[in-house]
Amino acid sequence: MARLCRAEFGGGEEIMTCSQEYQNPSDDQIKEMVQKYKKVAVVGLSSDQTRPSNAVAKYLQRKGFKIIPVNPNETEILGEKAYPNLSAIPEKVEIVDIFRRPEQVPPIVDEAIKIKALVVWMQEGVINHPAALKASQNGIIVVMDKCMLKECRKFCD
Amino acid sequence: MSSPIELNDGNFESEVLKSDKPVLVDFWATWCGPCRMVGPVVEEIAKDYEGKLKVGKLNVDENSQTAVQYGIMSIPSLLFFKGGKVIDQIIGAVPKQHFVEKVDKIIK
Numbered sequence: 001m002a003r004l005c006r007a008e009f010g011g012g013e014e015i016m017t018c019s020q021e022y023q024n025p026s027d028d029q030i031k032e033m034v035q036k037y038k039k040v041a042v043v044g045l046s047s048d049q050t051r052p053s054n055a056v057a058k059y060l061q062r063k064g065f066k067i068i069p070v071n072p073n074e075t076e077i078l079g080e081k082a083y084p085n086l087s088a089i090p091e092k093v094e095i096v097d098i099f100r101r102p103e104q105v106p107p108i109v110d111e112a113i114k115i116k117a118l119v120v121w122m123q124e125g126v127i128n129h130p131a132a133l134k135a136s137q138n139g140i141i142v143v144m145d146k147c148m149l150k151e152c153r154k155f156c157d
Numbered sequence: 158m159s160s161p162i163e164l165n166d167g168n169f170e171s172e173v174l175k176s177d178k179p180v181l182v183d184f185w186a187t188w189c190g191p192c193r194m195v196g197p198v199v200e201e202i203a204k205d206y207e208g209k210l211k212v213g214k215l216n217v218d219e220n221s222q223t224a225v226q227y228g229i230m231s232i233p234s235l236l237f238f239k240g241g242k243v244i245d246q247i248i249g250a251v252p253k254q255h256f257v258e259k260v261d262k263i264i265k
Contacts, residue, residue: 015250130228137221
């Protein structure tokens with residue numbers, strides 16, 4: 001976590017604000033987690049093959065990950081039963097991989113805390129510092145603004 | 158003389174969301190310099206508008222649940238609540254006049 005204060009100019013005035021920013025684990029830690037944890041709930045997984053979520057999940061499947069789709073509008077994706085939310089998943093979830101807009105992340109983090117997930121992974125462009133801080137304060141490892149496919153390409157093998 | 162009340166995750170609903178008066182909530186932290194700059198302004202607003210506006214301070218480090226719920230990314234964040242909903246906000250340490258303009262509109 002980093003605490004940053006900055007001045008911005010708005011309407012001819014200098015306005016000072018501060019923010020707490022979550023900082024990602026090191027590459028070594030990311031490597032360890034993609035090699036160790038193999039049960040991934042993919043929140044916002046699409047059945048549309050042109051969507052990034054579908055391509056990422058398919059790649060992870062090929063690399064030996066068990067994919068658990070979370071999408072209330074689908075019954076099955078990539079050959080796996082889909083669940084409407086994290087709480088409905090009957091088995092242990094290790095990684096929660098999030099393909100949703102940043103403002104939709106907080107309730108997903110709350111559920112991840114409830115089901116005692118080990119890792120919350122927010123995909124590239126999914127940035128929500130307060131939610132990431134909350135998850136990490138609850139003992140969850142958080143990876144934010146990174147693509148799991150790209151990290152797996154570097155570290156899975 | 159009215160000074161800002163201490164808000165936390167536990168009393169936020171009863172003090173803010175169920176308040177019969179509009180409420181100004183100052184989301185702050187001890188390590189945040191601009192929050193300390195705006196603190197005295199918030200105290201003055203509490204005195205100036207006593208009886209018309211409730212003013213409270215919430216430490217975001219100790220009350221992360223409420224801070225996350227309202228998507229507080231930067232502090233100081235000053236949210237105006239009326240009838241349980243956010244109706245306006247100020248982000249950053251701004252001069253008192255900005256508060257006065259917004260408060261006058263809200264309590265009208």
